[in-house]
Amino acid sequence: MLILTSLAAGPKHGYALARDIGEFAGVTLGPGTLYGAITRLEERGLIEATAGDDRRRPYRLTAAGRAALAGTVRDMRALADVGARRLGLRALLTGAPRGAAWAP
Amino acid sequence: MGAVRGRADRLLRWYPATWRSRYGEELTALLEDTYGDGRVPVGQRLSLAGRGLHERARRSALIAGDGDPARRARSGSLVVLCSWPAFVIAGGAFAKYAEHWDAATPPSARWLPAAAYDVVVAGAVAGATVVALGALVALPAFVSFLRAGRWRELRAAVAVAVALTALSVTATVGAVLWAHGQSTVQRNTTSVLGLGLGGAFALCLVATLAAWCTAVVAAVGRLELSGRSLQVEGALAVALLGAMAAVTAGTVTWWAALATSAPRVLSDNLLGSWGPGLAPVLVGAGLLMTAGLSAATVGVVRVVRALPSLTP
Numbered sequence: 001m002l003i004l005t006s007l008a009a010g011p012k013h014g015y016a017l018a019r020d021i022g023e024f025a026g027v028t029l030g031p032g033t034l035y036g037a038i039t040r041l042e043e044r045g046l047i048e049a050t051a052g053d054d055r056r057r058p059y060r061l062t063a064a065g066r067a068a069l070a071g072t073v074r075d076m077r078a079l080a081d082v083g084a085r086r087l088g089l090r091a092l093l094t095g096a097p098r099g100a101a102w103a104p
Numbered sequence: 105m106g107a108v109r110g111r112a113d114r115l116l117r118w119y120p121a122t123w124r125s126r127y128g129e130e131l132t133a134l135l136e137d138t139y140g141d142g143r144v145p146v147g148q149r150l151s152l153a154g155r156g157l158h159e160r161a162r163r164s165a166l167i168a169g170d171g172d173p174a175r176r177a178r179s180g181s182l183v184v185l186c187s188w189p190a191f192v193i194a195g196g197a198f199a200k201y202a203e204h205w206d207a208a209t210p211p212s213a214r215w216l217p218a219a220a221y222d223v224v225v226a227g228a229v230a231g232a233t234v235v236a237l238g239a240l241v242a243l244p245a246f247v248s249f250l251r252a253g254r255w256r257e258l259r260a261a262v263a264v265a266v267a268l269t270a271l272s273v274t275a276t277v278g279a280v281l282w283a284h285g286q287s288t289v290q291r292n293t294t295s296v297l298g299l300g301l302g303g304a305f306a307l308c309l310v311a312t313l314a315a316w317c318t319a320v321v322a323a324v325g326r327l328e329l330s331g332r333s334l335q336v337e338g339a340l341a342v343a344l345l346g347a348m349a350a351v352t353a354g355t356v357t358w359w360a361a362l363a364t365s366a367p368r369v370l371s372d373n374l375l376g377s378w379g380p381g382l383a384p385v386l387v388g389a390g391l392l393m394t395a396g397l398s399a400a401t402v403g404v405v406r407v408v409r410a411l412p413s414l415t416p
Binding site: 013014032033034036038055057 | 152159
């Protein structure tokens with residue numbers, strides 16, 4: 001999820017991914033963890049390597065990866081809406097029809 | 105960056121070769137970018153080692169994953185096959201222990217242990233036959249694999265197994281020649297040297313079986329097996345579990361029958377005794393069989409769950 005979110009802003013190689021994720025999520029992914037996740041995401045066809053330096057190969061989202069990220073974001077938003085409604089946090093509710101606001 | 109590269113190369117050895125060839129350079133570059141000329145922290149080194157081992161396990165045909173039913177069926181059958189050597193070792197120990205048991209047992213107490221012993225033998229023969237049939241089913245795919253020029257992928261694993269087999273055969277021939285040069289009394293006298301050599305011989309046989317098991321897992325994981333072949337292998341895995349259950353039941357029954365009706369057969373055994381009816385060899389064999397049977401059951405459950413989703 002973190003890697004897909006980072007790549008939604010454009011292709012990145014390993015080091016740039018780790019830095020970006022650290023900045024927007026405050027999560028430090030170690031090299032082993034990062035490449036374990038990259039391996040599985042690439043095997044599942046959610047990301048792909050682009051042409052470039054063999055040692056710092058950038059990755060980008062595939063169409064399947066973009067759809068998977070959009071689906072997860074929608075699910076999380078729905079869950080957040082339920083939580084906000086039950087807590088009475090009206091300011092956090094989207095208000096807009098979900099289909100229009102969260103279509104990929 | 106040379107020092108970092110050297111350290112990265114050492115850390116990458118935890119990962120399988122195919123993974124290294126795909127991601128190794130990238131991971132090395134990431135380590136260089138992240139840590140520069142400094143040392144990789146101990147926590148990250150441990151993490152890399154753990155991830156590397158995890159990657160090895162994930163790529164082994166023994167691990168099923170949660171998706172492809174063909175992969176699950178194959179891994180289940182392999183788990184059952186890899187459980188069989190436990191029975192080969194335990195069965196060998198049992199056969200050695202049970203030598204001449206009937207001569208030392210009163211005729212009136214023989215029928216039940218005799219029947220149990222026959223079940224053990226029948227189970228062992230059935231199991232060996234099932235394993236041979238499984239190899240035959242996989243043979244065409246193995247031939248295709250060799251014709252595709254992929255032998256070198258298995259060369260190292262098979263070379264280790266062949267070397268250990270040669271060592272085991274040499275040790276067996278040596279042991280037989282030594283035994284024939286001894287009198288009956290000398291042969292049956294326990295000595296530290298004899299126990300040490302016997303232990304080393306047993307370890308050699310275990311290492312040989314483990315090496316062949318590793319080679320078979322490496323080979324089967326690379327074969328292009330059709331859905332039909334996997335279905336047959338799955339059925340054979342279920343049959344092999346049945347053979348293992350028969351061997352275990354026969355051994356336990358033989359043991360219990362003799363412990364009840366002729367305990368001296370067990371307590372006077374040259375391979376040792378911990379008390380009436382409690383022999384270390386039988387305890388070890390029983391534990392091995394239990395472990396093998398448990399692992400094989402896990403494999404069969406995996407096969408049975410995957411088979412309905414398999415297309416021939």
